[in-house]
Amino acid sequence: MIIAIDGPSGAGKSTLGKMLAKELGLLYLDTGAMYRAGALAAIRQNVSLDDARAVSRIVQGAEIALEGEPDALRVLLDGEDVSSEIRTLKVAQAASVVSTISDVRRRMVELQRSIGESSPNGCVLEGRDIGSVVFPNADVKFFLTAKPEARARRRYEEDKAKGHISTYEKTLAEINERDQRDVSRSDSPLTISDEAEVIDTSDLDLTEVFEQMMSKVREKKGAAA
Ligand code: DC
Numbered sequence: 001m002i003i004a005i006d007g008p009s010g011a012g013k014s015t016l017g018k019m020l021a022k023e024l025g026l027l028y029l030d031t032g033a034m035y036r037a038g039a040l041a042a043i044r045q046n047v048s049l050d051d052a053r054a055v056s057r058i059v060q061g062a063e064i065a066l067e068g069e070p071d072a073l074r075v076l077l078d079g080e081d082v083s084s085e086i087r088t089l090k091v092a093q094a095a096s097v098v099s100t101i102s103d104v105r106r107r108m109v110e111l112q113r114s115i116g117e118s119s120p121n122g123c124v125l126e127g128r129d130i131g132s133v134v135f136p137n138a139d140v141k142f143f144l145t146a147k148p149e150a151r152a153r154r155r156y157e158e159d160k161a162k163g164h165i166s167t168y169e170k171t172l173a174e175i176n177e178r179d180q181r182d183v184s185r186s187d188s189p190l191t192i193s194d195e196a197e198v199i200d201t202s203d204l205d206l207t208e209v210f211e212q213m214m215s216k217v218r219e220k221k222g223a224a225a
Contacts, residue, residue, distance in 0.1 A: 001026065001122035002137075003217065004130035007144035008179050008190060010151030012201045012209060016144065017126040018070040019210050024217065027119040028070035031127035031134070032095065034108050036086035037064045037077045039094035049097045056103035064111065070124075089164075089174070096178045099128075100185040109134050128182055131193035140220050141196040142213060150202040151175055 003020060005013045014030060021028035039049075041062040047054040065076040075083045085091065098104055112134050116123040125134060131141035146154075152172035159166050182190040192198060197216050201209050 001139045001217075001221070002116055002135050003122070003124045004135055004138035004141045004193075004196075005124065005126040005144060006128055006130050006132070006142070006190065006193070006196070008128075008146075008151065008175075008182065010155045010175060011144040011146045012154075012206070013126040013144050015206065016209055016213060017124045019206075020213060020217070021070045021124040023214065024124075025121050027115070027121070027123040028073065029066065029112060029115055029123055029125045030073060030075075031108065031112055031125055031130065033066065033073070033075045033086060034064050034111065035099045035104075036091050036095040037075050037082060038062060038104060038108070039098040040082055040086055040091050041077055042098060043091065043094055049094055052101045052103070055098055056101055056107075059098070059101075059104045060107055066115075087162075089166075092178070093174075096181050100181065100187065102187045105129075105187055128190045129188040131196050132191055133188045136193070139224070140217055141193050142216070143192045143196040143198045144209070145198065145200050146202040147200075148172060148175055148179065 001024070003026065005017050007013050017030070018028055038059040042049060042055045042058050045058050047058065049055060063078050067074045067076060074081050075086055112125060116125055116135060127134070131138055149172065152168060152175045155175065156166065156168045156171040159171065199209055199212060
């Protein structure tokens, strides 16, 4: 079974994707982490992120892998664990730029398909283009969204808990900037697939969203049986 979860940052995709993967015994693939690892590779080589050819050459040559259980996922770049380093604001912003490059996207999509297809029980993939590009025939598609203010509030609280210093206003501005880039890029912009179940998580708690998603999955499984 392939489950696609798309949506803007801070809508709850990662938390809910991990919960679903654990509950259903599926592999969990955080595709944003792969773009972040690619961006980190480019930063480390000191190339300008505007130089699409240089960036894509570096990303093509980088070995990006994800390992471990959904809630203890490790992201490896050329064999090195970069799980924490890819979560910095600098890398998030670089990933948002690098992910506009078509050659980079092509390489990531290939990798994501091969990981998803080779997983014995199936896979939960979360990102921006899973239901539209990576697995257009996914068994279940979700589009999680929330008001920018709700997403910024959650992200700000998460960052604070991790000891990162920022302000709510700054976080909101960053979220708006990344959203704008995600929806306006020419290659695979963030869109809602026709068959996707759209869930606005602004005023829902995690358990409510999880139950809603699980009932959709059960419905699909029932229909397939
Ligand atoms: O979900 P995230 O914040 O970790 O994603 C990092 C960046 O990668 C974000 O700006 C959007 C981009 N991305 C993408 O373009 N396509 C995906 N499937 C996943 C992430």
